[in-house]
Amino acid sequence: xxxxxxxxxxxxxxxxxxxxxxxxxxxxxxxxxxxxxxxxxxxxxxxxxxxxxxxxxxxxxxxxxxxxxxxxxxxxxxxx
Amino acid sequence: xxxxxxxxxxxxxxxxxxxxxxxxxxxxxxxxxxxxxxxxxxxxxxxxxxxxxxxxxxxxxxxxxxxxxxxxxxxxxxxxxxxxxxxxxxxxxxxxxxxxxxxxxxxxxxxxxxxxxxxxxxxxxxxxxxxxxxxxxxxxxxxxxxxxxxxxxxxxxxxxxxxxxxxxxxxxxxxxxxxxxxxxxxxxxxxxxxxxxxxxxxxxxxxxxxxxxxxxxxxxxxxxxxxxxxxxxxxxxxxxxxxxxxxxxxxxxxxxxxxxxxxxxxxxxxxxxxxxxxxxxxxxxxxxxxxxxxxxxxxxxxxxxxxxxxxxxxxxxxxxxxxxxxxxxxxxxxxxxxxxxxxxxxxxxxxxxxxxxxxxxxxxxxxxxxxxxxxxxxxxxxxxxxxxxxxxxxx
Ligand code: SF4
Ligand code: SF4
Numbered sequence: 345x346x347x348x349x350x351x352x353x354x355x356x357x358x359x360x361x362x363x364x365x366x367x368x369x370x371x372x373x374x375x376x377x378x379x380x381x382x383x384x385x386x387x388x389x390x391x392x393x394x395x396x397x398x399x400x401x402x403x404x405x406x407x408x409x410x411x412x413x414x415x416x417x418x419x420x421x422x423x424x
Numbered sequence: 425x426x427x428x429x430x431x432x433x434x435x436x437x438x439x440x441x442x443x444x445x446x447x448x449x450x451x452x453x454x455x456x457x458x459x460x461x462x463x464x465x466x467x468x469x470x471x472x473x474x475x476x477x478x479x480x481x482x483x484x485x486x487x488x489x490x491x492x493x494x495x496x497x498x499x500x501x502x503x504x505x506x507x508x509x510x511x512x513x514x515x516x517x518x519x520x521x522x523x524x525x526x527x528x529x530x531x532x533x534x535x536x537x538x539x540x541x542x543x544x545x546x547x548x549x550x551x552x553x554x555x556x557x558x559x560x561x562x563x564x565x566x567x568x569x570x571x572x573x574x575x576x577x578x579x580x581x582x583x584x585x586x587x588x589x590x591x592x593x594x595x596x597x598x599x600x601x602x603x604x605x606x607x608x609x610x611x612x613x614x615x616x617x618x619x620x621x622x623x624x625x626x627x628x629x630x631x632x633x634x635x636x637x638x639x640x641x642x643x644x645x646x647x648x649x650x651x652x653x654x655x656x657x658x659x660x661x662x663x664x665x666x667x668x669x670x671x672x673x674x675x676x677x678x679x680x681x682x683x684x685x686x687x688x689x690x691x692x693x694x695x696x697x698x699x700x701x702x703x704x705x706x707x708x709x710x711x712x713x714x715x716x717x718x719x720x721x722x723x724x725x726x727x728x729x730x731x732x733x734x735x736x737x738x739x740x741x742x743x744x745x746x747x748x749x750x751x752x753x754x755x756x757x758x759x760x761x762x763x764x765x766x767x768x769x770x771x772x773x774x775x776x777x778x779x780x781x782x783x784x785x786x787x788x789x790x791x792x793x794x795x796x797x798x799x800x801x802x803x804x805x806x807x808x809x810x811x812x813x814x815x816x817x818x819x
Binding site: 346349350352 | 521522524584621629630631633647
């Protein structure tokens with residue numbers, strides 16, 4: 345009632361992946377592990393794996409392409 | 425002890441707000457409302473009312489500030505008119521959808537252009553579908569008592585909808601009448617502080633003002649629709665409780681000589697008082713005419729309106745607002761819609777009058793009633809909406 349959410353953490357239920365048209369694809373041979381994509385991703389959809397490489401969580405990635413735009417060595421491409 | 429003061433409606437409203445022990449007042453001055461908040465700022469400055477008075481930089485900010493204060497559980501008040509209400513428009517919907525029990529006084533004034541500070545109902549009618557409870561009163565005492573009733577209604581856990589009390593600018597706002605001032609201790613017994621489920625409280629954390637997408641928004645909006653349908657019955661109860669304590673009640677509407685009326689005049693606000701004089705004169709000549717004055721205008725108490733109107737032959741609806749480009753004035757549209765599916769129903773005539781503060785006289789109301797009786801003789805309406813009294817236009 346009244347546009348209220350009574351418990352915290354409910355935004356994880358909002359699967360923003362349903363909005364996605366283009367998905368980011370990280371090319372590990374180009375990635376320099378600078379983590380700028382991790383900083384800029386508005387959905388927090390970029391995770392870091394054991395080797396320090398970035399990995400996209402496709403449950404929440406909405407396909408905005410900000411990561412691809414920010415990546416200095418252009419290691420991320422957006423594919424349909 | 426009963427305290428009876430000579431007060432204009434603006435002050436009558438301010439005294440009511442003081443007796444309701446409001447916590448936060450945020451407002452921006454605009455004629456003809458200014459005196460309400462001017463008086464309240466005096467009460468606060470003199471220590472007579474322990475409230476935070478926020479002199480906001482605009483009406484948009486004023487209503488936003490009371491939205492915030494209400495969200496943390498404060499009892500809040502604001503007041504406005506005309507352009508100020510128009511500037512609040514966006515926040516009106518936020519307040520009702522967030523289900524905050526805000527109470528606002530509106531001294532009705534026409535909307536620019538031309539720039540005119542005088543009364544008609546165009547300002548509120550432009551915001552009539554904003555999800556607020558809307559009451560139109562016809563005296564300073566009724567305004568005073570309606571403010572008190574409004575808090576009781578708005579704060580009910582089954583309602584939680586903001587309420588505005590509308591009264592005609594200048595005609596009521598600046599006219600002195602004897603007003604019995606309800607004292608704070610008595611009002612507070614009628615209006616105890618109650619806990620609400622929708623309060624921002626660090627001990628019970630919730631998220632307010634959320635975003636929702638197409639899969640949830642409709643349901644949130646329907647909850648407001650549902651709450652509004654409960655308002656007529658709730659207001660009747662609130663009014664009865666008020667009567668027990670203060671010996672006066674107002675009902676959802678006022679009827680005057682309605683019983684056997686063939687022509688039923690329907691008018692809101694101060695104009696209804698003038699209409700009673702017109703009706704007295706015609707009744708003394710045996711003319712069967714009555715008056716229906718809606719007090720609760722949003723939500724419309726559909727069943728009681730229909731029942732009241734069904735017996736008449738012609739409904740003469742006087743709108744103090746224009747429905748630009750539409751079929752008629754806003755009140756006329758509402759009433760016509762009530763009978764959309766009925767074969768047997770009264771004929772409905774619409775008079776647009778009193779625009780921009782122009783007087784609606786007893787003589788003019790008698791003329792409108794006479795025109796309505798001619799419709800009974802004729803048996804049909806050729807022109808439902810009459811722009812009554814426009815210079816240069818023949819009716
Ligand atoms: S496309 Fe947008 S949402 Fe998806 S990982 Fe990149 S920045 Fe995040
Ligand atoms: S911004 Fe590009 S280079 Fe930097 S971590 Fe992300 S993918 Fe790797």
